[in-house]
Amino acid sequence: MNFGGLISAAPVFDAIAWFDPIRIGSTSLLASASTADNAPFIFAGILASLVVIYLASTIGGEVCARLNLPPVLGQLIGGLVVGISALHLLVFPEGGGDSSNSLLMSFLEATAGLSVDGVTTTFQIDSEVISVLSEIGVVILLFEIGLESNLQELLRVGTQATIVAIVGVVTPFLFGTLGLITLFHISTVPAIFAGAALTATSIGITAKVLAELNYLNRSEGQIIIGAAVLDDVLGIIVLAVVASLAKTGEVELTNIIYLILSSVVFLVGAILIGRWLNPYFVQLVDALKTRGQLLIPALIFAFVLSYIATVIKLEAILGAFTAGLVLAETQKCRELKNQVVPIADILVPIFFVVVSAKTDIGVLNPAVPANREGLIMASFLIVVAILGKVVTGFTVFGQEKVNRLAIGVGMIPRGEVGLVFAGIGSATGVLPPALDAAIIVMVIVTTFIAPPLLQIVFQRSPEQNLPQPEAIASSPESR
Structure with a gap:
């Protein structure tokens, strides 16, 4: 089994990686899509994909909600069911699928009369469009999370969040890399790549669970979000370093310095300028009379910051989160949040279902001999991945009542960010198949265990689940 197919060749990274702009196909592909013969089928395929996504999201979310589990876990499980791991209704090239094993394409052939010649083009463009909608969904999610967050609270826990982020990157990286070298006799460069994959944190998954548990504005939630944002920035730097190491055998210091400076300048500059522009x-907004007079300018601001973050080689979600933080300080915050929620309800489920649908849990099957060596290494990586993040919560100081275990658990999920690391390592030929499979298994396990674990560690009485009085007093709704 070609595990690298989960995130295949380098051009695919441009379409799915968090670290690069999304570019939809090529000129010739789009020209093909515009032909009168294929256009209706392409649109029909997109509609059918969205029906599958929303059904999987709703059913999975409802089941988990009735079991008192975070609904986002149900969305992830729903994606597994309809994706490459089970029903093959929603498959993607970067997930190891193609038009021949897409039941959705077979459905279009049978019901809409899609020709055999048009299947490949329809499949490729449908996959790209759904992937783009998924990326827009996570941008909206982080914008919403930014609106839910409190900048003053984030600044208050900034030092602690920074320590959590640094420990959460350094600890799993060192233990993972050294463990692979000493215990499994993996070469240095592949071990470094695998160690780097352990550093990531999926802020989208954690933030969604925190919001569902009403913990986003508590100290634990703000520390987790702040640390996860810094984790993403540090992850970008780590990725640049290991990618350079894989390609050239040496690290380009100028790239590291650029990424560090651009991250600091962007975050500080965007917040300062944004606060100045708030009035x-x-x-x-008050002067506009047309429909959407609040929502549209806010989305423009969020997309502009996301664009800037992307072109300077950071992440779009970093820009969206910053935009939400800035607008959360305006007197329009509560009204804006109410208008953003319906958009998030439409787009965010696409992100979670698609991330899960692209994940092939076939690598967990021990009956396949090729998987066994990878599963042994995966067991080691999973332990390091979990403990390497859990210990971060115990670095928090000065707050006796804070739930330190919850902070560590909140940093566990690797999500799609970990898959990007694995994909780049596989495409460059650095990772042997067994280690590639081990990284993928680690990503799968950490992504799926984090939501229920957060539910457990945050298990409190209803009164304790509510935001603390000081958080309510400083929240945007109180203004």
């Missing part, structure tokens, strides 16, 4: 934003 003018409110004046503009």
Whole structure:
């Protein structure tokens, strides 16, 4: 089994990686899509894909909600069921699928009369469009999370979040790399790549669970979010280092310095300029008379910051989260949140279902001989991945009542970020198949165990689940 097919050749990274702009196909592909013969089938395929996504999201979310589990876990499980691991209704090239094993394409052939010649083009473009909608969904999610967050609280826990983030990157990286070298006799460069994959944190998954548990505005939630944002920035730097190491055998210091400086300048500059522009934003909104006078300017601001973050080689979600933080300080915050929620309800489920649908849990099957060596290494990586993040919560100081275990658990999920590391390592030929499979298994396990674990460690009485009085007093709704 070609595990590298989960995230295949380098051009695919441009479409799915968090670290690069999304570019939809090629000119010739789009030209093909515009032909009168294929266009209706392409649109029909997108609609059918969305039906599958929303059904999987709703059914999975409902089941988990009735079992008192986070609904986001149900969305992830729903994606597994309809994706490459089970029903093959929703498959993607970067997930190891193609038009021949897509039941959705077979359905279009049978019901809509899609020709055999048009299947490949329809499949490719449908996959790209759904992937783009997924990326937009996570941008909206982080924008919503930014609106839910409190900048003053984030600044208050900034030092602690920074320590959590640094420990959460350094600890799993060192133990993972050294363990692979000493215990499994893996070469240095592949071991470094695998260690780097352990550093990531999927802020999207953790943030969604925190919001569902009403813990986003508590100290634990703010520390986790702040640390996860810094984790993403540090992850970008780590990725640049290991990618350079894989390609050239040496690290380009200039790239590291650039990424560090650009991250700091972007975050600080966007927040300072945004806070200065806030009164003018409110004046503009009050002056507009057309429909969407608040929502549209806010989305423009979020997309502009996301664009800037992308072109300077950071992440779009970093820009969206920053935009939410800035607008959360305006008197329009509560009204804006109410208008963003329906959009998030439409787009965010696409992200979670698609991330899960692209994941092939076939690598967990011990009956396949090729998987066994990878599963042994995966067991080691999973232990390091979990403990390497859990210990971060115990570095928090000065707050006796804070749930340190919850902070560590909140940093566990690797999600799609870990898959990007694995994909780049596989495409460059650095990772042997067994280690490639081990990384993928680690990503799968950490992604799926984090939501229920967060539910357990945050298990409190209803009164304790509510935001603390000081958080309510400083929250955007109180203004």
